[in-house]
Amino acid sequence: AQSVSQHNHHVILSEAASLELGCNYSYGGTVNLFWYVQYPGQHLQLLLKYFSGDPLVKGIKGFEAEFIKSKFSFNLRKPSVQWSDTAEYFCAVNANTGGFKTIFGAGTRLFVKA
């Protein structure tokens, strides 16, 4: 069955540190990949997405993610985090498994110390 793994459940960083959140999925076919973010007290919202083309995609607020097909990975990165990046981050994979279904990872809670 299709699954999405996010390796870090909690991450604590200081401001200006670099961030990388891991995401791996288990599906061998064509996938559409998403990172969603949920800021404290707010709705889940799209950070970035990838479905074809350049495997390095850029999203809002300076975030980027790289699709590495051979590793079934879609890791999220940001060179320098800010206190306002404190949030929960969800990786999601959409694949055609008898209809397109989106599977979410368990999420990573990021806390950035000011």
Place this chain on the structure above:
Amino acid sequence: EAGVAQSPRYKIIEKRQSVAFWCNPISGHATLYWYQQILGQGPKLLIQFQNNGVVDDSQLPKDRFSAERLKGVDSTLKIQPAKLEDSAVYLCASRSKTGTSGRDEQFFGPGTRLTVL
């Protein structure tokens, strides 16, 4: 553009009681999803509608959960009777495109936090 609306925001019930959640998607969005998000986990799809038809309800516990989207706009999710393990946040999301490519983002509502005692 108004976002996805959900009500109530919070609900506390005792086990074996019934509860209903309401969702109004973004205007014009044909696809509507209900997700269950248990604490410490990611959202899990319960049911997907395309207009007023069910596209996927494979993970909906049909012995106690039901959902409808009668006029292809707003939707109701019901639990009857509730169990302790139903305590979760219930998220509604909508997507504008009627195609099935899966490339389009979903827009989420604020969720309903259900506590079953």
